Amino acid sequence: MNSTPVADEEQLYRSIYRTPWHKYVDPDGRPTSRNFKLRPKDEGKLSVDAASLTTPEHSVRDLSKFALASLANSDVKAIELSTFHDPCTVEEHGFDNPAHAYIWGMDEEDDIKPALLARTATVILK
DSSP states (O other): OOOHHHHHHEEEEEEOOOOOOOHOOOOOOOOGGGGOOOOOOGGGEEEEEEEEGHHHHHHHOOTTEEEEEEEEEHHHHHTTTTEEEEOOHHHHHHOBBBEEEEEEETTTTTTTHHHHHHHHHHEEEE
8 A cells, every 4th residue: 555645635536437427426516425435346435646747538538428527635534535546557557557546445345435425526537
C-alpha cells in the first residue's frame, strides 16, 4: 500500500457504470451510493484517479461502458476517509495509470460513507 497522501485540494475521478442508468445515477443527476460501495475484489480500497494527473476522457477509459463522476478529496477527508496515490504500472497491472489513487477507510458492510461520497459527487461525463 502506498503511503503518499493525495492533497486535500485535489479533485478525484471515479468511473461509474452506465447501465442500467437508473441504478447508478439518481434522477437529480448525482451518482448513487452503489458507485462508492466496496466489493470483495476491492480489498478495502476504492479506486479513483487524481484529476490533476489525468484528463476526464483518459480516466473514464471506455465511455460506452462507464460514465465519470468527480468529487473533492476534501469531502473524502471530511467523512474521515483517506486518499493515497497508487500509480499503476504495466508490469504490475498490465497498464499505465500514473493518476491512480485509492480511498481507504471503509469496509464492505458500510452503507453510510458510500452514500456520503455519492452526495458530494457530480457526473461530469456521461
